Amino acid sequence: MSTIRDVARLAGVSAITVSRVINKKGYVSLGTRDKVKRAIRALDYHPNVLARSFVTGESRMIALIIPDITNQFYATVARGVQDAAKDKGYHLLLCNTDGNQEEELEYMGMARERRIDGLAITPPETSENKKSDRYLQQLRGESFPIVMIGQRMDSPEIDIIKTDNQGGAHQAITYLIGQGHRRIAFIGGPLFQGGGPDRLRGYRQALKDHGLEADENLILEGNPQEDDGYRLARQLLAMPERPTAIFALNDMMAIGTLRASHEAGVKVPEELSVIGYDDIPLASLVVPRLSTVAQPKYELGKMAGDLLIDRIRKKGPEGWQSITLNTKLVIRDSTGQARQESLS
């Protein structure tokens, strides 16, 4: 493989000049430029980016740390980040942690040793990972560019891009109330993409905003999965005065709710409205097609990537950003007017 010297020799100039041509930087006369370009082509010269990175101290790489690329949510976010990176000449290192703290720490250490230019990271899904949060803070303290995708920890000193979980839940509940529903249940999990608490908050707030009181018996907790959605929905449907609508923390729980309703002979949406959260691909394929709250997953990744690279180039806005993206209510066939409900 040829080096910059070979090119310089062939073109009859110095390596510096070749470097200038390659990097389009500094003055080079048209004639020289031409000679150099010809030499580059003749030798099929490919600059050694590793050497360049070593000298300049920037690797033009960013890392994305997520639990699992196999999860559609993260895959879409990753796609957004990668597109942002590519647009600006950066490359993306993919890191799957399964939410595991040790893995997180290892990847953060890697990011530092490899002189990665910046780091985008999502929260782990189920645990708290205090130790890696601290490490993140330390990196931050060394002014290592970092952006969080979704709320990970309380830190006023890290840029964060998230979706409006409270607002999304509020949207859903407000819609249901508008359809005449009064007994609206919430089924959720304790921790999921950090969104659980905020969604519950949105639920409560929406009820309050419409002069309704939350019935604590209608708020149930479980794991954010299909089977717990099924289990909790069964509980709700067995109540003497059952809810006319169920808002689930996520689509998988909502799909479990559909299964429970089907089994109990409760018709959706005629007798029960069901609404989920996330708008996973499956949501539009189940019967009845699921109404849900969609998050702008791709944009989340794209904006995170863009902001991160702005930070790297020190041309972002002053101070720390906290950007909240709006969710979108997607009404399909699992929600409808409340039946037998007085409207006030």
Added chain:
Amino acid sequence: MSTIRDVARLAGVSAITVSRVINKKGYVSLGTRDKVKRAIRALDYHPNVLARSFVTGESRMIALIIPDITNQFYATVARGVQDAAKDKGYHLLLCNTDGNQEEELEYMGMARERRIDGLAITPPETSENKKSDRYLQQLRGESFPIVMIGQRMDSPEIDIIKTDNQGGAHQAITYLIGQGHRRIAFIGGPLFQGGGPDRLRGYRQALKDHGLEADENLILEGNPQEDDGYRLARQLLAMPERPTAIFALNDMMAIGTLRASHEAGVKVPEELSVIGYDDIPLASLVVPRLSTVAQPKYELGKMAGDLLIDRIRKKGPEGWQSITLNTKLVIRDSTGQARQESLS
């Protein structure tokens, strides 16, 4: 940020010795090793991997070029590759091309300029990309380590890991024949993950192996998507002597077939057996749950990663490998015994 010299100075040794300790290479007395380790910790020293890579000429990075990480198939493959990489101390660069030739070329050039140690690549989904195939050959000629995941082009000089498309189709058809089916249709697309032609071959072979003749009217072509599955299935169901089973090129087409059957009032599996290919997550969630042929996606990625890194370390087997992984028949509720069919 401290350098190896700072550590050396603090420990009272030379940089070479520090390097030896870090890389666990060569002899260092226990006492010295200890002093060095202490110094490393005291300075919170992190070796500059970029500098190391520059010197050694190996970046310890591999790149994965796929059409789109958002597609569950590629996401799972990617996960496998990343896990293999991590196990052996390599990092993974993710490259999405959307099957676009220009993007492919750009990423291949990047791989070379960045001195990436190796490249794993899948076929584009819809076009042929001759030009990037040629570039791949060129890289190969420069003995750049490459492994193809799935058949991309005919080349005896590149390692390839693929699944047995012909065998998978053969499995499915043999199963249907065993259930008494004789009129078995095939709906497919012209090009899909390179698997289309082989799956058709498997279909034909299985019929032949059981003394049956393929009825060319039952072999239909379209795009490998839900709506074309629907469209082609409608055509088949409208035939005077309609098939008792339909084998679809992939699950989305099979799901389209289910929709068409539902609409036409044809009961699955009582009146029609339907079998797909891929075992996407959705397959087990539709009604009736879809029988299908599962490919070992994760293993595909894992083995590709492992082989690639073996190649990089020059410790793989001699000559080019072509590894074919077996598929698995997953029987759910969309297939059953043929009705009103004589058994010979």
Added chain:
DNA sequence: CTGAAAGCGCTTACAG
């Protein structure tokens, strides 16, 4: 507009 010199932070033979 062009180049000579120095250096980025490591590792690699080579000595001893």
Added chain:
DNA sequence: CTGAAAGCGCTTACAG
């Protein structure tokens, strides 16, 4: 078991 010297292939001031 340890170190002095050289060099990996670029870019960065500094001159001219």
